[in-house]
Amino acid sequence: MSKTITSSLDEKGRVVIPQSIRDNLNIKPGEILIVSSLNNSIIIEPAHEKKLLHLEIGLSDEPGSLAKAAFALAKINVDLVSTSSRSSRRGEIAIWSVECNAGKISVSQIKSALSSVGAKILSSSQK
Numbered sequence: 307m308s309k310t311i312t313s314s315l316d317e318k319g320r321v322v323i324p325q326s327i328r329d330n331l332n333i334k335p336g337e338i339l340i341v342s343s344l345n346n347s348i349i350i351e352p353a354h355e356k357k358l359l360h361l362e363i364g365l366s367d368e369p370g371s372l373a374k375a376a377f378a379l380a381k382i383n384v385d386l387v388s389t390s391s392r393s394s395r396r397g398e399i400a401i402w403s404v405e406c407n408a409g410k411i412s413v414s415q416i417k418s419a420l421s422s423v424g425a426k427i428l429s430s431s432q433k
Contacts, residue, residue, distance in 0.1 A: 323350065338433055340388045340405060353387055358433045359408045361416070365425035367393050367400040374423040375402060382419050384408050401428070 311324045323333065331352050333339070338353040365371045372391055379386065388405040402425075408416065417427050 342388065342390065351388075353405070357407070358387060358405050359413070360431045360433055361402075361404040361406065362428040362430075363402040363404060363420060363425050364394075364428045365400050365402060365420075365423075367396060367398050371400065371423075371425070372402060375420055375425040378419040378423045378425070379404075379406070379416065382411050382415060384411055384416060405433075 311327060313322050313324060315321055327333075333352045338358055340349075340351045340353050342349045342351075363375060365375050376386070376389075385407040386404060387407060389402060391400055391402040393399075394401050413427065413430050420426060
C-alpha cells in the first residue's frame with residue numbers, strides 16, 4: 307500500500323517519518339535505514355538487519371567486472387542488501403558501494419574473494 311504524507315526537513319537536516327508509515331513498515335527506533343536517491347527522489351527503506359557491513363570496493367571499469375565481483379561475494383554467501391556503482395576514472399577504475407549482511411564471513415575472507423577477481427576493498431565499516 308502506497309501512502310504519501312508531508313513532512314519537513316529541520317535545521318539539522320533531519321526528516322521525521324510519520325508514525326503511521328513507521329508502523330506500516332515496522333520501523334523501530336534505532337533501526338538501520340537505507341537512504342538513496344533516484345531521479346530527484348529520496349528513497350528510505352528499512353534494512354531490517356541487525357548489523358550491516360558497508361564496503362567501498364574498487365574494481366576495473368570494464369564490462370563484466372561488477373558481475374564478477376558480485377558473483378565472488380555470492381559464492382561465499384555474502385547477502386547484498388543495497389549497492390550502487392560509479393566510474394571513478396572512466397575506463398580505468400569503478401567504485402562499488404555495498405551494504406551487506408556478511409553473516410559469519412570476515413572482512414579478510416571477503417577481501418580474498420574479491421582479490422581473486424581483481425577487485426579490492428578500499429574501505430569497510432560496520433553499521
